[in-house]
Amino acid sequence: xxxxxxxxxxxxxxxxxxxxxxxxxxxxxxxxxxxxxxxxxxxxxxxxxxxxxxxxxxxxxxxxxxxxxxxxxxxxxxxxxxxxxxxxxxxxxxxxxxxxxxxxxxxxxxxxxxxxxxxxxxxxxxxxxxxxxxxxxxxxxxxxxxxxxxxxxxxxxxxxxxxxxxxxxxxxxxxxxxxxxxxxxxxxxxxxxxxxxxxxxxxxxxxxxxxxxxxxxxxxxxxxxxxxxxxxxxxxxxxxxxxxxxxxxxxxxxxxxxxxxxxxxxxxxxxxxxxxxxxxxxxxxxxxxxxxxxxxxxxxxxxxxxxxxxxxxxxxxxxxxxxxxxxxxxxxxxxxxxxxxxxxxxxxxxxxxxxxxxxxxxxxxxxxxxxxxxxxxxxxxxxxxxxxxxxxxxxxxxxxxxxxxxxxxxxxxxxxxxxxxxxxxxxxxxxxxxxxxxxxxxxxxxxxxxxxxxxxxxxxxxxxxxxxxxxxxxxxxxxxxxxxxxxxxxxxxxxxxxxxxxxxxxxxxxxxxxxxxxxxxxxxxxxxxxxxxxxxxxxxxxxxxxxxxxxxxxxxxxxxxxxxxxxxxxxxxxxxxxxxxxxxxxxxxxxxxxxxxxxxxxxxxxxxxxxxxxxxxx
Amino acid sequence: xxxxxxxxxxxxxxxxxxxxxxxxxxxxxxxxxxxxxxxxxxxxxxxxxxxxxxxxxxxxxxxxxxxxxxxxxxxxxxxxxxxxxxxxxxxxxxxxxxxxxxxxxxxxxxxxxxxxxxxxxxxxxxxxxxxxxxxxxxxxxxxxxxxxxxxxxxxxxxxxxxxxxxxxxxxxxxxxxxxxxxxxxxxxxxxxxxxxxxxxxxxxxxxxxxxxxxxxxxxxxxxxxxxxxxxxxxxxxxxxxxxxxxxxxxxxxxxxxxxxxxxxxxxxxxxxxxxxxxxxxx
Numbered sequence: 001x002x003x004x005x006x007x008x009x010x011x012x013x014x015x016x017x018x019x020x021x022x023x024x025x026x027x028x029x030x031x032x033x034x035x036x037x038x039x040x041x042x043x044x045x046x047x048x049x050x051x052x053x054x055x056x057x058x059x060x061x062x063x064x065x066x067x068x069x070x071x072x073x074x075x076x077x078x079x080x081x082x083x084x085x086x087x088x089x090x091x092x093x094x095x096x097x098x099x100x101x102x103x104x105x106x107x108x109x110x111x112x113x114x115x116x117x118x119x120x121x122x123x124x125x126x127x128x129x130x131x132x133x134x135x136x137x138x139x140x141x142x143x144x145x146x147x148x149x150x151x152x153x154x155x156x157x158x159x160x161x162x163x164x165x166x167x168x169x170x171x172x173x174x175x176x177x178x179x180x181x182x183x184x185x186x187x188x189x190x191x192x193x194x195x196x197x198x199x200x201x202x203x204x205x206x207x208x209x210x211x212x213x214x215x216x217x218x219x220x221x222x223x224x225x226x227x228x229x230x231x232x233x234x235x236x237x238x239x240x241x242x243x244x245x246x247x248x249x250x251x252x253x254x255x256x257x258x259x260x261x262x263x264x265x266x267x268x269x270x271x272x273x274x275x276x277x278x279x280x281x282x283x284x285x286x287x288x289x290x291x292x293x294x295x296x297x298x299x300x301x302x303x304x305x306x307x308x309x310x311x312x313x314x315x316x317x318x319x320x321x322x323x324x325x326x327x328x329x330x331x332x333x334x335x336x337x338x339x340x341x342x343x344x345x346x347x348x349x350x351x352x353x354x355x356x357x358x359x360x361x362x363x364x365x366x367x368x369x370x371x372x373x374x375x376x377x378x379x380x381x382x383x384x385x386x387x388x389x390x391x392x393x394x395x396x397x398x399x400x401x402x403x404x405x406x407x408x409x410x411x412x413x414x415x416x417x418x419x420x421x422x423x424x425x426x427x428x429x430x431x432x433x434x435x436x437x438x439x440x441x442x443x444x445x446x447x448x449x450x451x452x453x454x455x456x457x458x459x460x461x462x463x464x465x466x467x468x469x470x471x472x473x474x475x476x477x478x479x480x481x482x483x484x485x486x487x488x489x490x491x492x493x494x495x496x497x498x499x500x501x502x503x504x505x506x507x508x509x510x511x512x513x514x515x516x517x518x519x520x521x522x523x524x525x526x527x528x529x530x531x532x533x534x535x536x537x538x539x540x541x542x543x544x545x546x547x548x549x550x551x552x553x554x555x556x557x558x559x560x561x562x563x564x565x566x567x568x569x570x571x572x573x574x575x576x577x578x579x580x581x582x583x584x585x586x587x588x589x590x591x592x593x594x595x596x597x598x599x600x601x602x603x604x605x606x607x608x609x610x611x612x613x614x615x616x617x618x
Numbered sequence: 619x620x621x622x623x624x625x626x627x628x629x630x631x632x633x634x635x636x637x638x639x640x641x642x643x644x645x646x647x648x649x650x651x652x653x654x655x656x657x658x659x660x661x662x663x664x665x666x667x668x669x670x671x672x673x674x675x676x677x678x679x680x681x682x683x684x685x686x687x688x689x690x691x692x693x694x695x696x697x698x699x700x701x702x703x704x705x706x707x708x709x710x711x712x713x714x715x716x717x718x719x720x721x722x723x724x725x726x727x728x729x730x731x732x733x734x735x736x737x738x739x740x741x742x743x744x745x746x747x748x749x750x751x752x753x754x755x756x757x758x759x760x761x762x763x764x765x766x767x768x769x770x771x772x773x774x775x776x777x778x779x780x781x782x783x784x785x786x787x788x789x790x791x792x793x794x795x796x797x798x799x800x801x802x803x804x805x806x807x808x809x810x811x812x813x814x815x816x817x818x819x820x821x822x823x824x825x826x827x828x829x830x831x832x833x834x835x836x837x838x839x840x841x842x843x844x845x846x847x848x849x850x851x852x853x854x855x856x857x858x859x860x861x862x863x864x865x866x867x868x869x870x871x872x873x874x875x876x877x878x879x880x881x882x883x884x885x886x887x888x889x890x891x892x893x894x895x896x897x898x899x900x
Contacts, residue, residue, distance in 0.1 A: 266725055
């Protein structure tokens with residue numbers, strides 16, 4: 001049998017629609033034993049179609065105590081299942097109850113109720129005395145099992161809000177047809193197809209702020225039409241025009257002075273004229289605001305930063321700009337990035353950013369450009385928030401990379417110092433994204449970011465991101481993090497160099513490192529190696545190798561040649577291997593023993609420059 | 619022929635009066651939105667049913683632009699409708715009011731777009747929409763969930779029409795200044811000079827020291843009135859404190875950190891007034 005179940009609501013937010021869409025299949029399967037064959041979601045309805053339901057639920061054998069325990073356990077079991085002791089049956093040596101299947105029509109209303117109440121949403125409300133909570137008021141439910149009604153649920157649905165009222169649903173099969181005849185496209189995928197087709201038909205369309213996902217659930221009957229605005233607004237920066245189109249109005253730019261509207265019906269000419277008027281009003285307003293900002297000019301905007309608090313406890317944006325300049329300086333940034341740091345936050349005082357926060361950075365760059373600053377400065381201001389997502393592109397210019405790194409460093413340092421460390425999935429200040437951005441600027445961006453710029457907790461948090469970012473086992477990242485390298489990029493490259501070393505070459509130095517650590521902790525090593533006590537050739541060989549390797553390794557690290565550093569460390573391998581084969585470290589003579597321990601500890605100290613090899617499991 | 623501004627207001631009031639709303643007159647103290655007046659904020663507390671419609675000037679000192687920007691004003695008008703409890707057909711009743719002022723909902727694209735409302739100074743929030751007609755936001759629709767920091771006992775529906783926007787839509791004008799208010803008289807004729815003078819006062823002349831002192835005075839007077847179990851006059855002191863804060867904000871006299879503390883102080887007063895109102899009146 002086919003079931004249709006629809007929950008009718010006042011217009012749901014798109015987010016809630018997506019939440020329901022994700023949960024309905026699992027809930028249906030849990031309650032009805034079958035996943036839905038269709039899920040229809042949109043602003044006014046959440047519906048499922050479930051096929052292959054049996055008219056009668058199956059009989060179920062409930063196994064009870066063994067027959068042998070009849071005396072002790074039968075009464076309790078029978079009571080629990082609401083039957084008389086005499087009614088218990090015997091099967092394969094056990095007592096039990098045969099629970100008879102029920103007609104689907106009897107159990108279904110309660111199951112549908114469970115589905116409805118099982119939905120969980122991020123934000124819900126009450127609307128009447130029922131106390132029910134849902135993202136927006138629920139106004140009807142409609143259910144059909146083939147052609148039959150289901151319990152108290154209605155058998156009517158509602159068509160398009162303004163062109164059709166309540167419509168009868170004769171059977172579960174008729175759901176989609178009935179709604180389409182009533183100006184509703186219930187299938188979200190089909191609505192998306194219709195919208196895309198409509199937009200494609202209008203030309204090259206763009207969706208820079210990613211509004212399409214929401215728009216699919218803002219309409220039940222998509223009507224895609226184009227509009228135009230007066231060409232004088234093309235004098236505004238393109239980003240401003242596009243943001244005015246998308247941010248509030250959810251229009252799609254079609255290039256030049258054309259835009260696309262996705263409406264929910266109405267007469268195209270009437271709807272077009274109204275929307276054109278609205279957009280021109282917004283652009284007019286943006287022009288006023290833009291011109292007021294320009295009149296002030298970027299220097300004046302920057303001067304106002306002293307009265308705008310950046311973050312409670314972290315001073316004003318003027319303080320932030322000052323910190324950025326210092327960080328840029330420490331990062332080795334040149335004049336362009338220093339100048340960009342000074343002006344980077346000026347647009348926080350711009351009226352246009354108060355109106356459209358998503359314009360921060362790009363509009364500051366525009367104001368700098370119009371004030372005649374060099375392109376390198378303007379580009380850096382525009383690029384300061386990049387990468388703006390985990391996989392987003394990095395700034396294309398060097399000053400942009402330096403400023404972007406400084407901005408992220410400051411955000412992280414300030415947030416941590418105020419105790420806003422991300423916990424679990426909570427990260428309201430986007431610190432994980434900032435840390436990932438910083439790591440990528442160091443690796444892909446080739447920027448030297450000294451570790452000493454960060455307090456320990458920030459440094460640790462940032463470097464932990466490498467564990468997910470680098471294509472090496474996490475233990476190598478952990479090992480490299482303990483190395484005495486000075487900048488973030490070096491940590492990453494050292495981890496990669498360690499991971500690239502073949503196992504058989506890693507093995508001896510790893511063993512030496514571990515053994516030295518273990519023995520060194522147990523026994524007293526000599527404070528200093530005494531070459532005259534090196535009796536065995538094998539230990540002499542290690543000492544010689546160490547003398548050779550030590551400067552080589554240090555030198556390689558200083559020139560950031562990590563492959564060479566790891567190579568140098570690995571050179572100790574054969575000698576160490578022989579040492580472990582031929583020499584008993586714990587010699588009976590305490591002096592010899594202490595000296596050998598010292599030798600091992602010296603080896604460990606040298607290898608330690610490559611990190612904490614003990615992190616690597618063997 | 620589209621309704622002029624005053625006829626449109628009259629039509630909306632008549633529409634809601636027919637639906638058992640009490641037509642009250644604008645409240646006498648400056649408020650940023652109709653939600654603040656006792657006819658909404660206090661009446662929506664407790665269990666008693668209440669239906670009202672009223673025009674309320676919305677006074678927002680920082681939004682003034684000296685009458686130079688035709689989209690931003692330090693004073694404009696809202697029409698506030700409260701239906702408590704919110705009836706099941708509240709949306710249909712609302713759409714009927716659009717028809718009543720001449721909007722054919724079948725020819726236009728009328729849409730409800732998620733917009734959750736929060737009034738931090740009132741400790742209030744609700745869920746609802748902004749209503750678009752062909753892309754123009756003409757109404758704010760909210761189901762109150764909390765007021766004065768407390769869950770509401772009965773959920774009210776609040777319908778707030780932006781009267782200038784609605785009229786601009788109906789009359790097809792690009793700016794509020796060009797709206798016909800009455801025959802031969804535009805909105806600009808009535809209010810443009812008002813915008814200029816008040817913007818000067820709000821941004822340049824409002825006396826910061828005196829306002830700071832007044833804020834404290836309103837705060838302590840509110841506390842005094844609460845002690846006397848007079849929540850209605852006490853609420854007026856909340857409104858005056860809130861407006862004083864808005865003026866200080868327009869003067870740029872409040873830093874962002876202080877801002878949060880001022881908002882917290884007003885919210886605290888609003889909460890105590892709400893509690894006293896429930897105790898004394900309901």
